[in-house]
Amino acid sequence: MNISIVDYKSGNISSVINSFKEVAKDKVKIEVTSDLIEIKSSDKVVLPGQGSFKSCVDGLNKINGLVETLNEFAITNKKPLFGICVGLQMFADIGYEETETKGLGWISGKVSKIDNQNGKYKLPHIGWNQINIVKESKIFKGIENNSHMYFVHSYEFIPEDESVIMATTDYSSKIVCAVEKENLFGTQFHPEKSDKLGIKMIENFLSL
Amino acid sequence: MLKNRLIPCLDVKNGRVVKGINFVDLQDAGDPVEQAKIYSEGGADEICFLDITASNENRDTIYEVVEKTSKKCFVPLTVGGGVRSVGDINKLLNCGADKVSINTAAVQNPEVVVESSKKFGSQCIVVAIDAKKNVDMWEIFTHGGRNKTGINAIEFAKKMEESGAGELLVTSMDRDGTQAGYDIELMSKISSKVNIPVIASGGVGNLDHLVDGIKLGNASAVLAASIFHYGKYSIKEAKEYLDSKGIPVRI
Numbered sequence: 001m002n003i004s005i006v007d008y009k010s011g012n013i014s015s016v017i018n019s020f021k022e023v024a025k026d027k028v029k030i031e032v033t034s035d036l037i038e039i040k041s042s043d044k045v046v047l048p049g050q051g052s053f054k055s056c057v058d059g060l061n062k063i064n065g066l067v068e069t070l071n072e073f074a075i076t077n078k079k080p081l082f083g084i085c086v087g088l089q090m091f092a093d094i095g096y097e098e099t100e101t102k103g104l105g106w107i108s109g110k111v112s113k114i115d116n117q118n119g120k121y122k123l124p125h126i127g128w129n130q131i132n133i134v135k136e137s138k139i140f141k142g143i144e145n146n147s148h149m150y151f152v153h154s155y156e157f158i159p160e161d162e163s164v165i166m167a168t169t170d171y172s173s174k175i176v177c178a179v180e181k182e183n184l185f186g187t188q189f190h191p192e193k194s195d196k197l198g199i200k201m202i203e204n205f206l207s208l
Numbered sequence: 209m210l211k212n213r214l215i216p217c218l219d220v221k222n223g224r225v226v227k228g229i230n231f232v233d234l235q236d237a238g239d240p241v242e243q244a245k246i247y248s249e250g251g252a253d254e255i256c257f258l259d260i261t262a263s264n265e266n267r268d269t270i271y272e273v274v275e276k277t278s279k280k281c282f283v284p285l286t287v288g289g290g291v292r293s294v295g296d297i298n299k300l301l302n303c304g305a306d307k308v309s310i311n312t313a314a315v316q317n318p319e320v321v322v323e324s325s326k327k328f329g330s331q332c333i334v335v336a337i338d339a340k341k342n343v344d345m346w347e348i349f350t351h352g353g354r355n356k357t358g359i360n361a362i363e364f365a366k367k368m369e370e371s372g373a374g375e376l377l378v379t380s381m382d383r384d385g386t387q388a389g390y391d392i393e394l395m396s397k398i399s400s401k402v403n404i405p406v407i408a409s410g411g412v413g414n415l416d417h418l419v420d421g422i423k424l425g426n427a428s429a430v431l432a433a434s435i436f437h438y439g440k441y442s443i444k445e446a447k448e449y450l451d452s453k454g455i456p457v458r459i
Binding site for chain 2: 011012014015018019021022050051052055116119122123124125126127128129130148150151152153154170171192193194195196198199
């Protein structure tokens with residue numbers, strides 16, 4: 001099996017690479033790439049993302065043909081794709097960080113700033129928070145409800161169709177933290193930094 | 209519910225841990241990777257490396273250490289000490305650091321914070337504030353506490369938030385190394401002034417100090433070094449203690 005981690009200069013992805021390689025060992029080939037042919041021919045794709053929604057979308061657009069290739073991979077060919085943090089957020093139609101920016105439009109919804117109740121809650125939402133699993137998902141296999149995952153973000157994905165929500169987390173409000181729609185998977189938290197349980201999720205994705 | 213974080217800090221010099229866990233069964237007490245693994249397996253919420261390498265020639269070893277550690281530790285890794293430029297930050301992040309803490313450079317040239325948080329995202333930019341009580345204010349010191357600046361720490365904290373820092377690591381120099389507990393007044397003043405998380409540092413001598421840092425100092429996270437060195441307390445014991453005092457922690 002070949003897995004591509006999309007490298008589009010979206011900030012620091014070395015932890016993503018390290019954790020996937022740790023799980024993959026010799027069984028799975030992990031490529032860190034922005035090469036369209038390589039992405040097309042892979043079995044699964046990981047879309048990481050750090051920094052602002054706008055800077056990540058800009059990063060994707062800067063690589064000629066990348067968005068089309070991802071669309072073909074995920075929407076036309078329905079192959080498994082895992083978005084992490086802003087990688088997940090970009091599934092949305094639109095994001096409001098920095099300025100209004102169009103997303104990939106894969107799962108209807110928007111990405112807006114977390115309502116921190118006039119400063120009552122600190123932002124970014126940083127640290128270990130518990131996830132409320134609301135729906136069975138293959139990527140949560142072996143992970144119990146209320147497990148801790150590592151978060152760091154100030155914006156949240158609000159999908160229109162609540163049936164895609166796999167898990168939420170409680171902060172200033174209920175925040176969507178894992179979604180699944182057919183072949184699309186995404187987490188707001190960082191499995192690559194979430195210790196053993198995060199590694200377990202990566203394992204689950206690899207063995208889909 | 210978001211948990212308060214416990215962060216052990218390891219001093220690394222020329223690629224080796226100089227103050228670390230001194231367990232008998234540790235094969236190599238100076239290996240940062242091995243020590244970081246012990247902490248992360250014990251439940252540390254993050255690991256912090258402070259590079260105290262004296263000479264510039266040996267600076268590069270921290271990159272190797274970060275690279276090796278990040279391949280074996282899957283909790284966030286923060287690296288600080290001697291970070292001068294956006295280029296330094298870039299290099300550390302590429303080696304596998306999840307966050308970089310900036311101290312002297314943030315004071316001398318706040319643009320580094322503005323630029324790096326734009327470039328890499330606020331989530332990986334931690335500004336370390338070293339402050340000392342000076343009559344009626346807390347004054348910022350740089351260069352590992354050697355140079356006074358005349359800058360008011362609380363105002364500086366606000367400025368760093370505005371510049372794009374994702375977190376503040378606040379160390380009381382009056383308390384650092386004393387084991388007398390955090391400077392609670394300093395922590396709570398800064399924490400109430402800014403809207404980003406504050407990590408309390410400097411002065412922890414026992415587990416009650418950790419409790420105070422969170423309960424009284426309103427810190428989101430507590431950092432400690434020496435209580436974990438020489439195995440005085442384990443991470444697990446510290447977390448269980450915090451839990452027993454009603455502080456939400458990841459266990």
